[in-house]
Amino acid sequence: MTDLTVHFAGITMKNPVMSASGTFGSGVEYASVFDVSRMGALVTKGLTKEPTAGNKPPRICETPAGLLNAVGLQNPGVEVFIRELLPGMLEFGVPVIANIAGRTKDDFVFMAERFSNTGVAGLELNISCPNVKTGGMALGTVPDVAAGVVKAVVQGTDLPVIVKLTPNVTDIRELAAAVADAGADALSLINTLVGMVIDVDERKPVLDNCVGGLSGPAIRPVGVRAVWEVSQAVDLPVIGMGGIANGTDALEYIMAGASAVAVGSAFFHDPLAAVKIIDQIDEYCTEQGVDKLQDLVGAAWKGNNGRR
């Protein structure tokens, strides 16, 4: 039996596989499909202070090995979430991480404070959403601005703060270094890549929002590269995501330097993807004689490739 546990930023997970924000609802949607308590952790949909209506449909467009989405952070607002959805999510008995979004620094600070003593294990700051006009990615592309948000949040909360970064920048390492200096406890990478699809019969974009965030297996190599670069440049645990659809994909991220991984779009292709990934990671470790999964973190760049 391989030890799959992950400890990072004060959060303990029994295995490295979490759900990616916005793709897994509050978990209850999948409760009859598979045993959700097998997940390492659950991440909520992006939440905002006030209810957010989201973008006009169509919001989804399939692309080669993935999809574009422009949901626009539709959510019932933090109060309704905490009252009506969080209890069900906590019942799975695995750490729940709140993904929070905002238009301003103060929004983020408010949200972070609101989540203290609610039972969540940590916060994931979504300063990387490509689908909202203000806040979101606008706060997460300029290192100084991103650092300002992170610093303010960290000061106001005891919860571990994970910062989710966008790959839609020239050098993601610069951004990672800035939020690390500002006191982030961990990093999530990557959020979606901005993209577009045009319907040639209609001669207009498929998505009402015109542009959307690209996710799924198509973006995996971009995510792996981001994790590889950031995990070597910054001394913080990294959660890797972007196109993970099987155990090998997850191991790629781990070997690139991720301590944990998140599964998102793969649920749409195969609702059982996450449990299969957990089993496949376990099988790989057993076959390769790996005692502790964490020995593989960064194996692709560490001396001896993580072999003892």
Place this chain on the structure above:
Amino acid sequence: MNKNNGVENVKSPGEFTCRVSEQLSLAPDYYLLSLEAPELARAASPGEFAMLRCGEGYDNFLRRPMSIHQVDRSKGQVDILYQVRGKGTNWLSKRASGDLLPLLGPLGHGYTCSGPAGKGLLIGAGVGVAPLLFLASELAARQWKLVILMGARSKAGILRPDAYMEYGEVKTATEDGSVGMQGTILDLAANELENSTFDMIFSCGSLPVLRGVQELSRQKGIPAELSLDERMACGVGACVGCVCQGADGSYLKVCQDGPVFSAGEVILND
């Protein structure tokens, strides 16, 4: 497992790998697919749907929503009636008996069948008739009297009229007049509502048809239920990708709050 952690309005779909028992071509581009799916046959209600894998590897990455056309609970069989529209449905049309097909279901909120029996008008435009056979069989079993309207561009698009005749009186309209009344399904529906009265209208079809039905329902004061179409990713209410506009302006999830809505519940925009 049937756990919902105290949250209401959560269904209990399952993931199944189903064997294709048969696939028939009904007309060019229209297919009737029969699947061995005992759990789905048992659990499904009219108007509900399944998300079908429609490609190899990561081709056609998202699953395709397909209504449950009919179930045979004793045989453990589920039928899907579909039209080839693009890559995914084209792939689906190439499946043959014995092939395995992963699907997630049953999903969504279907038609209301539980009320007191009455007289029902079923309106199916094109392949929109798909969910109405299961509905007709269920309503007929509950002593409803049914008139079933089927509309299409031409005769080839009037799908399985004989199957529907088992459960009520079938009337058809084709735009080219090749069978039934010449005109649109909405012309046919307007005629029918001139001459008879109904307790309930049940409908499925394209947006313009549903908008017309919504209008007829309002004019005649007859409650109607409409099955909506929207692009979907998860099918279970988790991604908020599939919304339509609710009457109060907020967005409703077509896969979870629908696909069947009462006519007054939704605003049908372009």
